[in-house]
Amino acid sequence: MSSLAADPAEHTLGAWAQAARSLGIVSQPSWVRHFRSDALGHFEAEGFPAPGEDAWRHMGLDALLKTAWKPAEDLSRIELPAGSGIEIKGWEDLGRLPEASAARASAGPFAHLNAALLTRAVSIRAPRNICCLQPLNFTPSLPDRTPAGWMIHPRASVLLEPGSRLDIVLDLSRLPDSEGLLNLVMDIELREQTALNLVITGADTDRILSLIDISVLQGRDSVFRFFCLETKGRQNRVELSASLEGANASTDLFGLALLGETSRAFHHYRVDHRVPHTQSQQIFKSVLSGEARYEYDSLVTIHPEAPSCSSEQLNKNLVLSDGARAYARPQLAIHTDEVQCHHGATVGQMSAEELLYLRTRGVDPAAASALILKGFVDDLLKEIPVSSAAAGLQRRAHARLIGIAR
């Protein structure tokens, strides 16, 4: 943190800390107050990332820091069909910190801020051997007519007890179409032989900044599958870290960013293989037009004590306009032998050769482009792990493709 009082971030830091303190007077269990004040302490000690810091160099912090965000009423909803066996509780009803949040290894400045400013906190627990076939819908939202400049800091702590299974759909498309900041944290702990599918439907407006921070701790034989569809957003940041700590744990991360105009999305993934016989796979694609930006930054680390692991990272980007940019950074850090790891990335334009081939069969250029783009994304859309959400996401993706290809 800079010690210069003239640093604009310093003023903002103070303002945000003040906002956190003012919220602290709300009656809450003492452990929640301690959790928040500890987080505030961490935040004040660490501060915001330095300008130009690697992880923030493409997104920058200007948009985040130059607005005086005001905490707003957080009406984020969690919906689950009755009789599912899943337990959902607000933190105010718990006697202690949820285990998944307690297991969180590290946190960045915005995760600390989330804890300090908590506007809504829930604990989601799938008891042992409960398999929930209907998805749990987590929908951040605010009251109608919330003035622009709002911010909310929801947090969900998710624990799957051994043998359980759960689908979660995090839907950001219900957020209001006004300037605002969503700073959401999910702490997930998957015990042995569990399966969690998590689907994120990104914001449907270019006025919102969203920061989604997800940490996943995986036990033996656990399966985590993730899919994120981005179609709009002023600045959408996803930071997801998965720590594979039990043998045969596997993580599949998929994402599709279909962005036009000034939409921007910045995705950062960290996967740590900490024990032998763990697998991870990542496939991320983007189609960009206008002045859109998409960043895929991924680091897979195979730790020294984790031979016999496999990992794949693939990032493909189609850039349709001169003004759009894709930043691809798949990274591998291998600290042992006998692993199978692949990584690759492509950034390119639509193939003129493919386009011509279709045109020589009588297909007009617009239809030919749409067909090629659909072909580019459709294999990924088959990977949406929550079947009840798949059709809606596919429709949304196809509609967005038509919009950005124009």
Added chain:
Amino acid sequence: MSALLKISGLTVRVDGKKILNGLSLEIGTGEVHAIMGPNGSGKSTLSKVLAGDPRYTIESGSVTYEGKDLLAMTPEDRSLAGLFLAYQYPVEIPGVNNASFLRMAYNARQKSRNLDEVDPYEFEMLLKERARLVQVPEEYFHRAVNHGLSGGEKKKNEMLQMALLEPRFAVLDETDSGLDIDALKIVAAGINRLRGPEKSILMITHYQRLLNYIEPDRVHVLAGGRIVKSGDKQLALELEARGYDWVLAEAAVADLNAASGRS
């Protein structure tokens, strides 16, 4: 018989290099012509220019098709007007379903003729019928366009497209290359079934063997970017037996005579 396609003095450059150099050729309705020639003579360039590949720069000359200026038409308009290029190297389009693409191409043609577009079920029936005609297995329908197909399978897929789109004028660019003898017979039989009194074909080939199965009305030798000799199917047999050198030598002598006549 009036020419379906008339090429006059066509000179074409790609990346600044002159590839076609005053090429002239006429193909009548219902005729099958073959163009043969050594490597680098401009055979594939001619096929790409006819299909409308924008990478080629037309320096001079003209091409009329059904009396219209072909070079002024977009690639899709050429296709809708009945021109079909069977690619030497059919393009792979990962992720794009072959049947969806073929239905889109077929319906574009229907629309251009003010006919009703066909729904997926009707189209599947039609596609099955055409696939039988050219002996293409139905498994091709649901694969990505040319993706993961062998060279021979790609050529068969081109024949399926040709059977579906029923072109009035087909340019077959080295359709025989990469085919074993069995595949060649199947592809040639398919082409023969698609022949008709109103349909013309221009076959571009390096070897004579395709012409054993598809009999041409005329055979031309392309060298140095222009037609240097034309004849009937006997010319192909002669080229097979003697190679191209004697034709090139004849052409060089003719050029010298023409030059000395002018001087």
